[in-house]
Amino acid sequence: MQSQNSDPADQAGPYDRPGAQQPAEPGVPDNENAAPDQNAAAGAEDASDAGEPADASAQLALQLAERTADLQRLQAEYVNYKKRVDRDRDLSRRAGAERILADLMGVLDNIRSAREHEQMTDGFKLVAGEIEKVASRHGLEAFGEKGDPFDPRIHEALMQTQASGITEPTAAEVLQVGYKVGDRVLRPARVAVAQPAEDAPDQEA
Known part of the structure; x- marks a missing residue:
């Protein structure tokens, strides 16, 4: 006579035992079952x-x-x-x-x-x-001529006189020419400067 008190482990299915791997769901890749x-x-x-x-x-x-x-x-x-x-x-x-x-x-x-x-x-x-x-x-150039308008930037006045017939200070005489290189003056021209003469006052008849 067969015993009715059989071991539950004997009655469990192959996937019910502890540690048994569960089967993958049909149509689902294994990596989708990952944690x-x-x-x-x-x-x-x-x-x-x-x-x-x-x-x-x-x-x-x-x-x-x-x-x-x-x-x-x-x-x-x-x-x-x-x-x-x-x-x-x-x-x-x-x-x-x-x-x-x-x-x-x-x-x-x-x-x-x-x-x-x-x-x-x-x-x-x-x-x-x-x-x-x-x-x-x-590039050395001599400059300074009689009759040049007096320019203190390039002329050095050594003498002054008065003269008629001029309207501005003028080099009446060049005592020593000047020298320049380009626009740079190495030595100013030394001149005698003539200033415009003042008009003489009218004399009464």
Whole structure:
């Protein structure tokens, strides 16, 4: 006779035993039966992987902009430096030339005086002509003529007189010519200045 008090474990189905794996639902992939926290972790990893290239591109663009700005700043500084060096070199060259020309002005005065007094011999005339050519090549110009309007910026008044027939102060006589290089006056012309004469008062008949 079969015993009616059988073991409940013997009556349980194959999937009712402890630790037995439950069958997957028909038509549903196994990964959908995964725990919700696993799915969330996988989604976070995917989002992180998708965001990394964008962050890297933005960082590269920022670095490129910074390097470009640095190069532009360096280029501007170099251009300004080159201009400053060229300007200083030009000023130094002009200052050196002006010092030499200033030393020649006395020699040129003697040449001019000898020419005015017809004391130029043939040999001296050739040498004088070469000196004047050298001075001219370096931009030295003589100025100051009788009858020029008096300009205190380029003239130095050594004498004053009055003269009729003029309406403004005028160089009545040039005592020593001036010299300039371009617009820069190395020595003003020394002149005697004639002032317009005041009209004589009318005499009563």
